[in-house]
Amino acid sequence: MTESDSARERDVAATAILREFQDDWEAGLRPNLEDYAKRAPEDVRREVLAELINADLRRRRSLGENPSPTDYIQRFPADQPTISAAFSAIDDTIVTEGSKREPDLGSTEVDIAVGEMLGKYEIRSVLGIGGMGIVFGAYDSVIRREVAIKLLSSKHSTNENALSRLLQEAQTAGAMHHPNIVGIYDVLEVEGAYYVVMEKVPGDDLSEVLKKSTRGFLDWKLATRIAMDCCDALTAAHSQGLIHRDIKPQNIMLTVESTVKLLDFGLAKSDQDSEKALTQHGTILGTPDFMSPEQCSAGEINPLSDIYSLGATYFDLLTGHPPFTESGTQLQVMFAHCNQPVPSVVEKHPEVPAGCDRIIQRAMAKRPEDRYQSAAELRKDLAALLSEEAPPPVAAPEEPAAKPFPWKIAAGGAMVVAALAVLFALSGLFNDRSDDGLNTENGNVVAENANQNVPTFRGVTADTIHLGTTTAFNGPNEELGRNMVIGMKSYFDSVNDAGGVHGRRIELTVLDDRYDPDKSLENMKQLFEDRKVFAVIGNVGTPTANVTSVFASQNGHLFFSPLTGASLLREDPPDRYIFNYRASYQDETAALVKYFVETLRIPPEQIAVFAQNDAFGDDGFAGVARAVKGYGIDVDQLLRVGYDRNRFNIDEAVSTIVDDKNEIRAIVMVSTYKVAARFVKRVKAAKPDMVFGAVSFVGSRAIAEEFRENGPADGEGVIVTQVVPPFMSNATGVLEYRRLLQKYNPEYEPGFVSLEGFIAAKIFTEGLQLAGPDLTTETLIDALHRINKLDIGIGPLLSFSPSRHQASDRVWGTRLTKEGEFESFDLE
Structure with a gap:
């Protein structure tokens, strides 16, 4: 009999014992716990006993009894840790189900x-x-x-x-x-x-970050940086004799500034004062999915218990689930921590470096003495891994660790296999070989044989077009980034299911820049230089576009349909490599000012601007300034208040606006949705009749949800201009959008931002069709210039030309109701 056969028989026997014990209770009998425990196979006796006690405890409590751990310890004196585990799994001292x-x-x-x-x-x-x-x-x-x-x-x-x-x-x-x-x-x-x-701490805990991640887990580099910051926090805590005891994703925050914050020291224990320690030997506190073996068995803990839990958390960030989540019940998870080998990260996620696996295996060693002996020691190996200097292996691998492959979100939903990266790398060997049927043009390889899966142009193979986007996938503007991506993917998925464009599927690589310009520029370099994408599409934000568009233009890379109406992307004549679908902020602010003055009869001198203190806010302010100038108001008469990007410092702005001497009656908001919602709420508390209008970047659905959560009445009457038609209209193009969103991303509700992403993807695909199979940046740009009065069923006809790189200048009006929903209205 093989070892696996023996294990299977043992598990069957254990399951039969537990089922029979439950059946006896169901039949109204009171089964003898000792008899059932004696029948358990020896190598799983502790697991079976804990399950039996747990079941017995639940049944007796349902009858109004309240047995204590002592009752069971008297019957099983050698099994105190097992009894503690059984009680802890049912008691409030454990956060159930992780x-x-x-x-x-x-x-x-x-x-x-x-x-x-x-x-x-x-x-x-x-x-x-x-x-x-x-x-x-x-x-x-x-x-x-x-x-x-x-x-x-x-x-x-x-x-x-x-x-x-x-x-x-x-x-x-x-x-x-x-x-x-x-x-x-x-x-x-x-x-x-x-x-x-x-x-x-503004931001999300890591469990929320994982839930919001498109893939369900994090890029290994981001996960490694987070683990390093946690090591720094633990080093500080351990140096003061403090043990956290409950390291897990829910107790780690990722702020809007991308700072990691360790929280909830409610379970912390001082190893300097064992008599006063909150929890003692024989008591279990923590979360089973991330507990160290010594915690699971109610043994003595020390700082190395936090090392184990951080290793389990690192595993979760890399895979999207804790190490032993498939073990079954909480008790089975706890016993797995004590007895089962840690699963390999690389087996299920081959794109993760083998070094991650080695670090996890050592951090999660069963015996504390086999683990990293300090958080600083663990951090050193994490830092070495991040700099691609492999840490000393626990056991030498049979093969060298593969270089990590980029975080890919395939438009069809599938991960791109690492073998493709190898093909990209090998293709460089042929750049100077004219006798192999390949020639070079501006440093890009053009294949004569369309059946070869090698790049015909950067980011283009015989069967794939690789696109990229750097966007806000976390932080205050994450809803904008996520929905823009979902809209693009919904259309690209439909294209791929129909056979692609000239036989090529469209894949999208998504990098998170958290709305930070420096990070967005780093991402652009990575997308074009390391990941070899063909073009970028749907980047989010003006401050980021301020640097990313320059990089694209200087290097001859296509920068298509960003989520911004910034004037810097709308030069006259236009930059050859920058294309916009949407109306500009100047178009949007002009529409708002005209509505305030001509429809609501608000004097232009009583209009103010609440704007982000950066290029985004500057651009919006300039648009309002141009609009009020048409009514005889100079720029120095226009009041501007604001806040800093990725922050909520609005106190001064609120006090200035509500100051009666300023006589402000209407405000144009050039901000992000969370800040806008807070600003509106506080100003309305002092001036309930204030009129608010915001440009589309604020994110209509996002701001509506903010008001619904914190009082929808505060948002009543807030105007948000739109650069797409109402997403619940029955326009032909909008119906198609809702159908494909429901088909490919049913967990997402329709919204203005995802509709904009959908439209951008559709226009881009039209350009790909017109460019034909011999695809390069220049052939696509020439094809886009041929788009003239394209009707995709959204109202305006869309056109590009060598002198026009903005397809639409149409602005729609929407207004929040007291229920927190948007209604459309005519801005004219």
């Missing part, structure tokens, strides 16, 4: 509501709810800053252990001042309720 369960707001009793004051803190929102209580977003009215306030749930308020845990979080994290650890500012006790005031 926090996959949605929190129940009704189970968290609080006596404070949004809008009320808690001392000097104004409660403004609910940020989250967990087993320990509720977390509010608040505003410190004295220091004038946004904060988060954690309230201990009333069901825990008399629980000495839970209260100690909350206060210990404040004491331990509050004593540390580190850029990768969430700061603690204050502790309050109000009428018997305890609150911790902490740094408010």
